[in-house]
Amino acid sequence: MTSSTRERTVFIVSDGTGITAETFSHSVLSQFEQVSFRTIRLPFIDSREKLIESVERINRNAVETGDAPLVFSTLVDPEMAEILRGANATFLDLFGTFVKPLEEALGMKSSHSVGRSHAGGSTKQYRDRIEAINFSLSHDDGQFIHDLAKADVILVGVSRCGKTPTSLYLAMQYAIKAANFPLIPEDFERGSLPSTLAPFRAKLFGLSIQPERLSEVRNERRPDSKYASLAQCRYEVAEAERLMRMEGIPFLSTTTRSIEEISTKVLQEVGLDGHKY
Amino acid sequence: MTSSTRERTVFIVSDGTGITAETFSHSVLSQFEQVSFRTIRLPFIDSREKLIESVERINRNAVETGDAPLVFSTLVDPEMAEILRGANATFLDLFGTFVKPLEEALGMKSSHSVGRSHAGGSTKQYRDRIEAINFSLSHDDGQFIHDLAKADVILVGVSRCGKTPTSLYLAMQYAIKAANFPLIPEDFERGSLPSTLAPFRAKLFGLSIQPERLSEVRNERRPDSKYASLAQCRYEVAEAERLMRMEGIPFLSTTTRSIEEISTKVLQEVGLDGHKY
Numbered sequence: 001m002t003s004s005t006r007e008r009t010v011f012i013v014s015d016g017t018g019i020t021a022e023t024f025s026h027s028v029l030s031q032f033e034q035v036s037f038r039t040i041r042l043p044f045i046d047s048r049e050k051l052i053e054s055v056e057r058i059n060r061n062a063v064e065t066g067d068a069p070l071v072f073s074t075l076v077d078p079e080m081a082e083i084l085r086g087a088n089a090t091f092l093d094l095f096g097t098f099v100k101p102l103e104e105a106l107g108m109k110s111s112h113s114v115g116r117s118h119a120g121g122s123t124k125q126y127r128d129r130i131e132a133i134n135f136s137l138s139h140d141d142g143q144f145i146h147d148l149a150k151a152d153v154i155l156v157g158v159s160r161c162g163k164t165p166t167s168l169y170l171a172m173q174y175a176i177k178a179a180n181f182p183l184i185p186e187d188f189e190r191g192s193l194p195s196t197l198a199p200f201r202a203k204l205f206g207l208s209i210q211p212e213r214l215s216e217v218r219n220e221r222r223p224d225s226k227y228a229s230l231a232q233c234r235y236e237v238a239e240a241e242r243l244m245r246m247e248g249i250p251f252l253s254t255t256t257r258s259i260e261e262i263s264t265k266v267l268q269e270v271g272l273d274g275h276k277y
Numbered sequence: 278m279t280s281s282t283r284e285r286t287v288f289i290v291s292d293g294t295g296i297t298a299e300t301f302s303h304s305v306l307s308q309f310e311q312v313s314f315r316t317i318r319l320p321f322i323d324s325r326e327k328l329i330e331s332v333e334r335i336n337r338n339a340v341e342t343g344d345a346p347l348v349f350s351t352l353v354d355p356e357m358a359e360i361l362r363g364a365n366a367t368f369l370d371l372f373g374t375f376v377k378p379l380e381e382a383l384g385m386k387s388s389h390s391v392g393r394s395h396a397g398g399s400t401k402q403y404r405d406r407i408e409a410i411n412f413s414l415s416h417d418d419g420q421f422i423h424d425l426a427k428a429d430v431i432l433v434g435v436s437r438c439g440k441t442p443t444s445l446y447l448a449m450q451y452a453i454k455a456a457n458f459p460l461i462p463e464d465f466e467r468g469s470l471p472s473t474l475a476p477f478r479a480k481l482f483g484l485s486i487q488p489e490r491l492s493e494v495r496n497e498r499r500p501d502s503k504y505a506s507l508a509q510c511r512y513e514v515a516e517a518e519r520l521m522r523m524e525g526i527p528f529l530s531t532t533t534r535s536i537e538e539i540s541t542k543v544l545q546e547v548g549l550d551g552h553k554y
Contacts, residue, residue: 008383017541019450020300027297028375031353031387043541070382076308090382098305098369105347105367106285110308126535133442137417165410168445172536173296258403259449264294264320 006034009061009069012041013054013084021074021094029070037070051080055087062088076112125175132171132178139179140164145196148179153270154200155180156193156244157207158236159227160217162254162262166207169263176272188239193247205266206244206251211237213255283311286338286346289318290331290361298351298371306347314347328357332364339365353389402452409448409455416456417441422473425456430547431477432457433470433521434484435513436504437494439531439539443484446540453549465516470524482543483521483528488514490532 010025012018018041029037042054062068071089075081078096085091099110138144139151141164148154153170155163155178163180170178187194197204209217211233218228226232244251250269254262266272287302289295295318306314317338319331339345348366352358355373362368376387415421416428418441425431430447432440432455440457447453464471474481486494488510495505503509521528527546531539543549 016304017535017537019537019541020297020304023297024301024371027293027351028372028379031376031389032379032383032385033388034385035383041541043545068382070379074304090378092375092378094301094375095305097374098371099308101367101369102305102309102347105345106309106312108309108311111310112308129536130442133445137414137441140414164414165407165449168410169449172442172446172449258294259406260294260296264296264318268320 007036007038007065008067009065010037010039011054011058011061011069011071011089012039012043012074013045013051013071014041014043014074015046015076015080016043016074018043018074021072024094025070025072045075045080048080048083051075051083055084058087058089078112128175129172132175133168135177136167136171136179139177140167142181142194142196148196148200150177151179151200151203152177152272153179153205153266154197154203155207155266156183156197156204156249157251158183158209158214158233158240160214160221161207161209162259163207165259166254166262166266169259170266173263174267174272176267183236183240183243185236185239188236188243191243193243201247201249203270204247204249205270206240206249207262208237208241208244208251208253210253210255284313284315284342285344286342287314287316288331288335288338288346288348288366289316289320289351290322290328290348291318291320291351292323292353292357293320293351295320295351298349301371302347302349322352322357325357325360328352328360332361335364335366355389405452406449409452410445412454413444413448413456416454417444419458419471419473425473425477427454428456428477428480429453429549430455430482430543431474431480432484432543433460433474433481433526434528435460435486435491435510435517437491437498438484438486439536440484442536443531443539443543446536447543450540451544451549453544460513460517460520462513462516465513465520468520470520478524478526480547481524481526482547483517483526484539485514485518485521485528485530487530487532 012022012025014021022039022041045051045054058069058071069089071087072092072094073081073084074095075084076095081093081096103110155167157163159182167178167180170176181197211230214233215228215230222228252265289299289302291298299318322328322331335346335348346366348364349369349371350358350361351372352361353372358370358373380387432444434440436459444455444457447455458474488507491510492505492507499505529542
């Protein structure tokens, strides 16, 4: 096989979870569409013994596939990184590459200490996160209207437009207390927001969706129901958007956006970016 | 001010959400403990106009703080990255740094296309993720025992040991269908697993926690209750661990671990790493 082989193995080697490096590698590698990548994450490589095993595994893979694998490393210890560099692979040193220019810019040495990237068990950051997740869970789909005053943001929109995953992501990633509340045909007939939401106008943010896509999503849940019919979806989406415009609630379409993209837009629009994180 | 100033501004500039770059920057910067960093994320910088605004904002910040900010860029377009490099800042080119060695290793040019990193709206990957989130939500805390056969993993453990956030994270990040099921005093008195779980032994994974920490967590929920008392927490944790050992269910302690760390360990132990992602 040659270097133009269309399948390549990617190793993520980290002394922590390696999740960030893995996500980053997906993002960079998505620039090489013709290649299909198989990712193997090797987390918690925090001893020489585990490192040697990893190097052996990488070298075996090179022999078996006939191609040097790609290795993304976030090993913090420079000596460990040097050992990994010796593997039969294209070595991409995520951590080391940026530590040196940062040391120069900041005029100090880095601490080279392992395991600092995630806030574990008993830190305030961890507790805030868990509290936000619990809040978002208990305030999902308007099921609990108590304590809405404590919400950082309240997402509104028709059933199945993407409110729940967005609320949970905001809580998980940013410790943001995100409630969500459905807009339903009753609200459209009345022509106004649910009275529960009236005091919290400033915290409301709307999600909308293409009726065709909504009908697909609802059909997976309740096939061939009126609820899932294109006519019903068109009616609800049009009415929800009319209501949100009338009430001055900013909204965006979730149709072609990922959960991360929707969440980022929400943070920008609600002015929460930079406040809590 | 000099380069040893103890507060520094960090800009994350991305044509996408910038979330991965932000998480990565936290991780690298945690190596400089003496400095306090203020992070400003500038997402969706996908036009020259927005880029110029960003450069101006960075330059203003340099003047106002008397220090050149740190800029982490994941701009895919090399021309855009070059413009950003001109800002009065320490420029860290996350994307560009790795694209060149990857092009060499893969023997091809990258596509330099913006917005490929997240799977949006209608892709299979997106639908799998949403399905997993819905599954984990509806199978939270043993509330829905139907369809447990479809679970990739079923987390068990005493109330408030960390099952819910872990289940949701696994679903959100890896599209893994993670159910969770509480172990309660009734199970300990009977001395066996809930019968609902018996057919799914191979999918079970246990979470445990230090009784002192559990008591703290429960006290936030129900202050001064028997449920939150240290004696009760000690009893439940000891019994749950005894039951899990007896039944041969692997388990780990959540006490000092982050959600990411727990999730990674679960994936390793259950053998799901590399299967679905």
